[in-house]
Amino acid sequence: MTVRLLLPDELEAELRQIGATRYHNLHPFHRLLHDGKLNQGQVQAWALNRYYYQSQIPAKDATLLARLPTAELRREWRRRLVDHDGDGSVPGGVARWLKLAEGVGLDPALVESTSAILPATRFAVDAYVHFVRDRSVLEAVASSLTEMFSPTIIAERVSGMLAGYAWITPETLAYFTPRLTQAPQDSEFALGFVKKHADTVERQQQVLAALRFKCDVLWSQLDALYLAYVAPGLVPPGAFNPATQS
Numbered sequence: 001m002t003v004r005l006l007l008p009d010e011l012e013a014e015l016r017q018i019g020a021t022r023y024h025n026l027h028p029f030h031r032l033l034h035d036g037k038l039n040q041g042q043v044q045a046w047a048l049n050r051y052y053y054q055s056q057i058p059a060k061d062a063t064l065l066a067r068l069p070t071a072e073l074r075r076e077w078r079r080r081l082v083d084h085d086g087d088g089s090v091p092g093g094v095a096r097w098l099k100l101a102e103g104v105g106l107d108p109a110l111v112e113s114t115s116a117i118l119p120a121t122r123f124a125v126d127a128y129v130h131f132v133r134d135r136s137v138l139e140a141v142a143s144s145l146t147e148m149f150s151p152t153i154i155a156e157r158v159s160g161m162l163a164g165y166a167w168i169t170p171e172t173l174a175y176f177t178p179r180l181t182q183a184p185q186d187s188e189f190a191l192g193f194v195k196k197h198a199d200t201v202e203r204q205q206q207v208l209a210a211l212r213f214k215c216d217v218l219w220s221q222l223d224a225l226y227l228a229y230v231a232p233g234l235v236p237p238g239a240f241n242p243a244t245q246s
């Protein structure tokens with residue numbers, strides 16, 4: 001099949017198609033989580049592992065920030081660091097995720113240590129950080145485009161979890177509220193950048209591959225959670241084990 005140069009809007013349609021078929025809202029673990037089908041230990045395992053993803057987001061944004069060529073681009077990307085790290089007065093996303101973890105009954109010190117995460121969580125998240133560090137700026141920006149699809153899953157998750165788990169409160173899920181405005185702002189900028197700069201067949205194929213890669217990063221974290229905490233229940237040595245907690 002010959003691949004031709006796409007118009008910017010055709011490129012956007014292909015990117016959206018990747019989301020429609022590969023984004024992690026489709027994963028069976030998320031279906032169980034959002035439908036209220038998990039027990040507290042399984043929800044804790046999700047929150048504890050996902051903390052590692054949150055904690056590394058500022059690291060990946062900082063490596064990209066260092067390589068951005070203009071003040072305008074750096075200003076735009078710097079906002080993400082503040083969103084995740086806070087500004088010293090308002091807590092950022094990483095601190096808010098720790099509150100979520102505490103709200104589902106975890107010891108925040110254990111979560112913050114990241115010592116009990118699944119090996120596959122670490123490998124997947126580190127692969128994302130390294131991808132952003134090692135690939136072109138265009139591919140790095142494109143890899144953030146899963147955020148185009150996150151407002152829908154966040155809305156579904158918050159309403160599903162509040163309806164499905166009596167022990168989860170709106171305060172516990174407060175992490176997600178600012179994301180509903182931050183993610184669209186982030187992804188609108190990233191999408192505009194990608195549509196403008198992916199101006200050769202090769203670059204267009206690179207950005208499509210970057211988004212597929214990122215979907216794989218998110219998907220494989222849920223595969224690992226499913227294998228360890230749903231079925232067949234293979235908890236790796238040293239990883240969080242709800243059966244021996246509390």
Ligand SMILES: O=C(O)c1cc(C(=O)O)c2c(n1)C(=O)C(=O)c1cc(C(=O)O)[nH]c1-2
Pocket residue numbers: 057093143144145146147149150153154179218
């Ligand atoms: O709740 C979710 O399903 C979800 C998905 C994603 C994503 O699609 O990568 C992000 C987030 N949340 C999120 O909270 C977040 O801070 C974030 C940053 C990024 C990124 O790639 O820079 N993705 C996401």
